[in-house]
Amino acid sequence: MGDMGVVVGGLRLKNPVVAAAGTFGFGAEYGEILDPARLGAVCTKGLTLRPRDGNPPPRLWETACGLLNSIGLQNPGIDAFIREELPRMREQGITVIANVWGNSPAEYEQAVAILSEAGVDAIEINVSCPNVSRGGPVGEDARRTARVVRRARRVCPVPLWVKLPPAGGIAVARAAQEEGADAVSAVNTFRGMAIDIETGRPVFANVVAGLSGPAIKPIALRIVYELAGALMIPVVGIGGIDDWRDALEFIMAGAHAVQVGTANFVDPLAAARIVAGLERYMDEKGIEDWEVIRGSAQR
Numbered sequence: 001m002g003d004m005g006v007v008v009g010g011l012r013l014k015n016p017v018v019a020a021a022g023t024f025g026f027g028a029e030y031g032e033i034l035d036p037a038r039l040g041a042v043c044t045k046g047l048t049l050r051p052r053d054g055n056p057p058p059r060l061w062e063t064a065c066g067l068l069n070s071i072g073l074q075n076p077g078i079d080a081f082i083r084e085e086l087p088r089m090r091e092q093g094i095t096v097i098a099n100v101w102g103n104s105p106a107e108y109e110q111a112v113a114i115l116s117e118a119g120v121d122a123i124e125i126n127v128s129c130p131n132v133s134r135g136g137p138v139g140e141d142a143r144r145t146a147r148v149v150r151r152a153r154r155v156c157p158v159p160l161w162v163k164l165p166p167a168g169g170i171a172v173a174r175a176a177q178e179e180g181a182d183a184v185s186a187v188n189t190f191r192g193m194a195i196d197i198e199t200g201r202p203v204f205a206n207v208v209a210g211l212s213g214p215a216i217k218p219i220a221l222r223i224v225y226e227l228a229g230a231l232m233i234p235v236v237g238i239g240g241i242d243d244w245r246d247a248l249e250f251i252m253a254g255a256h257a258v259q260v261g262t263a264n265f266v267d268p269l270a271a272a273r274i275v276a277g278l279e280r281y282m283d284e285k286g287i288e289d290w291e292v293i294r295g296s297a298q299r
């Protein structure tokens, strides 16, 4: 039997399947039906220095093969997370990646310093949320991204991943790499919208919302392929991964690991199912290490 484990930007995962930020809570919600410690890691809901109520409803809207969301980073804040969620996650044996968002480079720095001190296994800074910043996410601009990553890196002794938006391009990913990111996660949701034809008005108060799910998979795959070909640091593939075959495509595109998001809402067992599917695949093909097939599409 091959080794499902993988090291991604300094973080050792028991398998390459991670629950994506904002789609798995803090793992507790899923604890009744699956053991979250079975997954490579759990990415927390996006955390901010202070608690946030998020955006006004509606916050979710189904589209053909996809989901639009405008949650707006509702979360209990990092203090409550450290007090109430982190100890339980640790007890359950979950590998914890804290997803962090800030209003400014200084806020990112402060949040990263506190969280890495509190004993999370890694930090994923989210410079790609489409639902909270006017003028587009920081991660669509290489200079702004560099500033955030530099400040975060200075205070972050644990592995630091940077979660990119689909529209950032290679320049932004390179900026993250140059400032010391250990890995990039690609991608966050795509900016989309919906209109209520009864009122003639946008469905979401912010007009724009984030599109995820199977609808984005081929585009996310292309982005991951391009990033993996251009960067020295590992890429974590995200976008519309529904089963183990999707996960395998991302690995063959060059991803060291994958994250499963919207699929968790459709089937709470999705991430565990993907782990089992990859395990079977590895066994049947007699693959000893992910390295054998990682990036096969690049060669």
Ligand SMILES: Cc1cc2nc3c(=O)[nH]c(=O)nc-3n(C[C@H](O)[C@H](O)[C@H](O)COP(=O)(O)O)c2cc1C
Binding pocket: 020, 021, 022, 023, 044, 045, 046, 047, 067, 069, 071, 073, 099, 126, 129, 163, 187, 188, 189, 211, 212, 213, 214, 216, 238, 239, 240, 241, 259, 260, 261, 262, 263
């Ligand atoms: C309801 C919802 C909430 C999300 N919240 C966050 C978040 O807090 N931080 C973050 O970095 N990404 C967040 N995302 C983005 C996902 O982690 C993921 O990058 C995106 O949905 C694409 O993957 P998928 O197609 O598998 O869902 C959220 C996505 C959804 C659908």
